[in-house]
Amino acid sequence: MTYENPYMNGQIWPKLNILEILRQRNPLVICITNDVVRTFTANGLLAIGASPVMSECSEDLKDLIIHASALLINIGTLTPDKVSYYKEAIALAKKYEVPIVLDPVGCHAGAYRLSVVLDLIKTGEISLVRGNQSEIKAIYDALSPNNQADTSTTGKGVDGGQIEDSAVIAYRLARLINCPVVATGEEDYVSDGTRVFAVPHGHPIMTAVTGTGCLLGAVLAAFFSAYYPCKNRLSIGEFLAYALAYYGLAGESAVQVSGVQPGSFSVAFMDSLYTVDDAVLMSENRIRPVVAPDQLQVYFIGGTQDVGLNENRLLSVVEDACRGGVTCFQFREKGAGTLVGQQKLELAQQLKQICAKYNVLYVINDDVDLAMAVNADGVHVGQEDMRLEEVRNLVGHKVVGISIHSVEELHKTDVIYADCVGVGPMYATSSKPDAQEPCGPNRITELQAEGLTLPCVGIGGITLDNAKPILQAGASGVAVISAIAHADSPYEAVQQFKCLVDGIK
Template identity: 85%
Template sequence: MTYENPYMNGQILPELNILEILRQRNPLVICITNDVVRTFTANGLLAIGASPVMSECSEDLENLIVHASALLINIGTLTRDKVRYYKDAIALAKKHEVPIVLDPVGCHAGAYRLSVVLDLIKTGAISLLRGNQSEIKAIYDALSPNNQIDTSTTGKGVDGVQVEDSAVMTYRLARLINCSVVATGEEDYVSDGTRIFAVPHGHPIMTAVTGTGCLLGAVLAAFFSAYQPCKNTLSIGEFLAYALAYYGLAGESAVQVSGVKPGSFGVAFMDSLYTLDDTMLVSENRIRPIVVPDQLQVYFVCGTQDTGLNKKRLLEIVEEACRGGVTCFQFREKGDGTLEGQQKLELAQQLQHICAKYDVLFIVNDDVELAVTVNADGVHVGQDDMCLEDVRHLVGHKVVGISIHSVEELRNTDVVYADCVGVGPMYATSSKPDAQEPCGPERISELQAKGLTLPCVGIGGITLDNTRVVLLAGACGVAVISAIAHAEKPYEATRQFKQLVSNSQ
């Protein structure tokens, strides 16, 4: 398939070279870690191309922090004196704008550990929280605004078990504490509060070797040094997912050499961390994008055609809608007099900036090339647009949405390449001149009965009065155009939709 992006002016997107960048930079990672894993952590960081240093006191840290690329705080061997040091270290790192990775070892196993972790999170300075799924669940339960703590999942010591709905939990916690979250288990999840990725790599033997979990926190800290050159093509969530994939693939590669034997695995693992390169990361689909229902609750679709071709008004409305609680915004610029080329690109970038400020998923309608150029969170296409397989090939791990109107279209759509679905029109609508005949909310139930399992939204003629009916039919959320774009107060209209959807789920 030939492909030339009209927005790129002949430029080619850079190749993925995360490991190459990291090794060239040889980042200094300061590790405040537990007594059991220091040697293993230091050797692991050296193997990936970083420089480790273990710090034990604030006076020492004051000299080191100015040279550091990242700081790891691992609470594995906890004492009251160390808690004071953790706080001093966080203050110093924050002052010098050094990313902080917090590993909340065993916080699900005792109230004191959990209280320490919550106290450190409340500083607002943590860049990444990395724990096993039981640890992440304990933190989420403690901070969840509904206070409905589920104690059904327990841990044994610092070990964790697989937690159901870990992807949802990881996404919600990232939004609650305003930093990226990694939850490891049989399948790892990472979220930056906007996107979510699953990483299936690794081997069970890794849990039988002391230090592999703790080393991961240090490795992720080192990877922060390589993000800046990649930020125009990768979100921080996708970037961290690749770092997780590298670590898991190293474990899989080591087992091929050592067999399932803990003693020899440790040595083989260090060798794998040292020898794996970027080609391994791009040789297959190493990470998997995920869409959870929370992201689709209030899905706002708009372009200048909905604001009287007034670009300024569009930007104002989108800002108000983001403040009001939309969970996803789709930039749909279609119709007579709408923007094209460079003007459309610049508007997309402005809208993307607004969405990023509020951690709102930014989706581009139909225009795959534009989505790639601005590094949008995703793209939504219709039945008459580019086929889904080609879309997925071009956008990689971005969210891919597809419109489906009937059971026949479902049968003819290769939904394996999609992440979410728009079903409609639910009701008569004037927002899309080319809209099909209304199919009603019952179409959602019908499609799900015929095998549709992807999260979906109902679109077309959605109002506050009919939203609940659409949700009861099986939708995760509602896609709205006029009810927000033409509202006298878009902020208030959005808040009403958000409250209605939240109360219905």
């Protein structure tokens, strides 16, 4: 039976054909890359359906850039003269609105490399940073406003170790520099500052072949040319996750032909990049949504029922809250006199635009059909709603949240299909008339002792005065309705919650 979304009037989202679009466009990718990998990079770009060109000076680049779909800057073989050229290239790319991918090769291994990378990022013109997890962590440590650099990373040379919490670092860095970040390792992570995705890296043999990491930067640059037709369907983060999935699939496919032999693998890998198509890419469920705990710190929930059934008031409150720094907004439209049908859809679309403007995770409460129709970032369901497995099958890579009130509910819930959890009610609440009896902050500790590992928020009756015990009990954040929706200044209310959470974390 075909699934029909009541909000979409019989329309369906078109199937994704990312690789077909890329190959039809045959994008020109200008590569300012290192001496070691030029041939491998050029052959790889040709295999995926792009056109590579290597450029070594500004005079040459001025003629090429007007035809380019993307520019790759790879600092692998670094010299002072090249640094000047990188900056000239960035200025030219900016002039012609060409996206720039920066590969900060080895920036975790030396102060000079890191300083060059930071200077390039600070131009504000980089479209994507792609590095191994040690490189990404080094950049984040250097730019982090907390200035608490951790020098204990195990990476050496241009190779990097697997850094714990790389998903969180990718998310934080993407927000800090306002562009997507890809951090590669045993598992790759990509974040656009709103969403985070994990993708299997491929086969371990890929790390034994010089140039596979550098080629990935060029492949990601080529993929930018195929994004525009997909932008209403996919966030840039999810789109890049598909690029990572394609690359990893090609690696695994190549090993099946070559065996675990680096020399043979290089040839087979080029063949796999050429032959993997959209049917194969879409049939493999390789992309996993990730919720970084940071995304749940100040979680605002609201609908027109919380603002006197006034749509404009809700829009104003949500925008103020987003400006104030909420990390997630859940649209919950329930109760007498609230919107339904087309009116609910239109309001949901307006709220999505506000959240997107501020890189705030946007979640729909209960209504899976609405979440799909507006292409929200996620959906949150209760114990009495649709089964989690069914929800996951419908929403794909969107964030899935679930309410859990007790240890008994935890054990009967298929949390494998969820990404985050709402626990409550923490305290007595007037925002939800059918709320259960308060369970208190200790319930979070109990659930984690019983095996809950997903990031969670406490919800129900939370104010500035009683939020601290919830965070101390192990919650990643607090979910708030009235304390923000009814505040004289939602912006200031959110700021106060942020200060409280930051103080605990």
